[in-house]
Amino acid sequence: TTLKFQIYWTFKSGLKTLEERVEYARTSGEPVSYRVVDYTYNPNSQYTYKTMWWWSNNAGSYSLKFSSKLGSSAGFSKDDGVWMAGSSCIDGNVNSNGCGLGVWGIGNYDKGDTACNTVYYCSSSSSCTTTAYSDLNVKMYAWAEQASSSPPRPPPSALPPDPNTSPTINGCCQRSALDDRCAPYEYYQGRCIRLNGRTIGCSRGYWAAHKVYHESSERCLPSPPSPPSPPSPPSPP
Numbered sequence: 001t002t003l004k005f006q007i008y009w010t011f012k013s014g015l016k017t018l019e020e021r022v023e024y025a026r027t028s029g030e031p032v033s034y035r036v037v038d039y040t041y042n043p044n045s046q047y048t049y050k051t052m053w054w055w056s057n058n059a060g061s062y063s064l065k066f067s068s069k070l071g072s073s074a075g076f077s078k079d080d081g082v083w084m085a086g087s088s089c090i091d092g093n094v095n096s097n098g099c100g101l102g103v104w105g106i107g108n109y110d111k112g113d114t115a116c117n118t119v120y121y122c123s124s125s126s127s128c129t130t131t132a133y134s135d136l137n138v139k140m141y142a143w144a145e146q147a148s149s150s151p152p153r154p155p156p157s158a159l160p161p162d163p164n165t166s167p168t169i170n171g172c173c174q175r176s177a178l179d180d181r182c183a184p185y186e187y188y189q190g191r192c193i194r195l196n197g198r199t200i201g202c203s204r205g206y207w208a209a210h211k212v213y214h215e216s217s218e219r220c221l222p223s224p225p226s227p228p229s230p231p232s233p234p235s236p237p
Contacts, residue, residue, distance in 0.1 A: 004119060005104055006176065007085045008035040015144055023062040025055040029099075034085035036104050037178055041121055041129075044178065047085075047103075054091035054099055056081035082107030083138075084120065101128065106138060141204060143185045170195050172211040172220030173202035180208070180219045192218060 012031040016024065024030055029052035036047045060078035080092035086102025094100045094110045101109055101122055108116040117136045122128035172195065173186045182192035183205030194213045211220040 004040045006037045019066040026059045049087045052089040056092040058093040171209045172213045173205040174220040177206045
């Protein structure tokens with residue numbers, strides 16, 4: 001399996017369930033900020049975009065898809081749909097506002113509904129590299145980036161060190177090799193803390209053994225150097 005690219009989505013309309021998210025997207029459009037990390041076309045390059053994502057304006061209502069057996073047998077969308085990032089508004093069905101393809105992503109774009117395994121990389125709306133994979137593997141993770149009003153106590157194996165001491169290099173789980181923001185979904189109950197060694201799995205993130213978690217920035221950063229030892233008192237005459 002080869003990782004093609006990663007797309008980070010930041011939704012601007014607040015917290016929603018998956019049902020609420022796609023329903024709102026198909027009817028009103030979802031404002032999204034994207035960050036894309038490319039591992040294929042220009043390896044380790046990053047791109048940022050802001051736009052409206054519509055999923056597919058002809059997907060049909062989602063009011064029953066998540067609450068009955070109908071959803072498991074009738075497909076996730078009645079017609080088209082794309083999970084994509086780009087700078088112009090995105091709609092898998094092409095809507096009246098002129099929204100269409102993005103630049104990066106997967107989906108069934110405005111065609112017969114058998115192409116949801118298509119991966120897109122487009123340098124423009126009319127110039128795209130498309131590949132259909134029989135073994136396409138897409139992973140999606142979601143988390144809320146807001147502090148809990150009463151954060152739960154972590155297990156003893158992941159208790160932070162004494163806050164009165166300087167940070168030491170005990171490792172930190174960040175979102176990727178290039179993204180040093182802490183990966184909260186790898187920590188106990190979604191709360192990043194300073195670790196005493198590798199006491200978590202960090203299977204979906206990137207383990208940065210030479211870094212430490214900094215609460216003020218919520219990032220995995222190199223540990224500051226230890227303060228110098230105070231000078232020895234002079235010997236008595």
